[in-house]
Amino acid sequence: MGVERRRGRADIRTPRPKDVRIVEDISHHSVPKESPLRRVVPGVFMADVQKLLNWGRKNSLWYMTFGIACCAIEMMATGAARWDLDRFGSFFRATPRQADFMFVSGTINEKMAETVKLLYDQMAEPKWVLAMGACACTGGPFAGSYNVVPGVDKVIPVDVYVPGCPPRPEALLDGLTRLQALIAQEGLRAVPRTAAERAAVGRSAGSSAGRPVEPAGSDASGEREVQA
Amino acid sequence: MSDTGEAGAPAVNQERLAASEALRAHLGTAVPGAEAVVRPDGELDVRVRAADLEAAARVLAGRAPHPLNYLACVTGLDWPERGRLEVVYTLYSLPGPAKVHLRVEVDRSLERPSVPSLTSVWPTAEFQEREVFDLLGVWFEGHPDLRRILLKEDFEGHPLRKDFVDRRPPWRRVTREDYQP
């Protein structure tokens, strides 16, 4: 009986398909439906490169080992076994050169602001920033102090804000999934540097993929909306 | 000063009280300019003029058999209504019961209000005096390395002065588009 059970699936013979079949359920597909490129054999998946790239990026967000204040304790808890950020493909990296992503977890004073900026600049593109906690969002309890920067978005661009003092790990995980949703919408040029560049990328990708690269709402207000 | 004579206050440490009394009598002869007061809680308050500070410190630090060999804290205070800046050295004796607050005041309207540094008596004073210098703007004469310790080197003013005004320009939010690496 044991031997029988051990016969794996590889032994089960499936008839070879007589013909390729049309996969209909790939939404947002840039290849026209009637194109032969959409004819696939079972076991072969197709997607547009942009989608694959975004999928890879959003599921391997390696974040920098960088804690600033009390919020960092909660970030470490989120990274540890109980909340387990690893299951989202996120790991601590000990150097900005290998990090895609930075949790800004704490109060930014003016001296630390220089360090945060330096580390951000050392990270390779594409890169994202999550402001964790009241301090990183607005200065929190220390806003208005003579040495505190009222929010890390005064120093580096921020993609997602997670309020709380400190935010619970669940809130942080929510922030991370929101960031993933944001990344899922990004184009091949994840980070257009200038407004003109951004407009150009939006036009070309928008015409081929049928949707804008930047999420709607990335307008003068500067907020990047998340459309999950 | 502290008024620990109220109901519910912890019992006065009698040994400390006796040590303070002895120290007060000793200081009266060793440093005539010092005004020493034994507080109700048994601790000793010593007020000195800036010129006598180092002499008083050496007497306290060298006092046998219980030298005040542990400088626990250097505190700075701003008294704008009196026009004074005050520096308080809080001292303990590790072998004995004594606890002393050594106080010195300086005119806050001076461009460089200064008191002598006690780094040569208690090396611990180095960083703590830098902190008082950084936040309150008291210059410690004879300090080996009087620089800002908490704030940026180019910070303007001394923020814990009561009349400090934050003159930083308003903050602007940075976006990806206008970020300058």
Ligand code: SF4
């Ligand atoms: S938001 Fe609260 S918990 Fe987080 S760094 Fe600021 S003070 Fe600490």
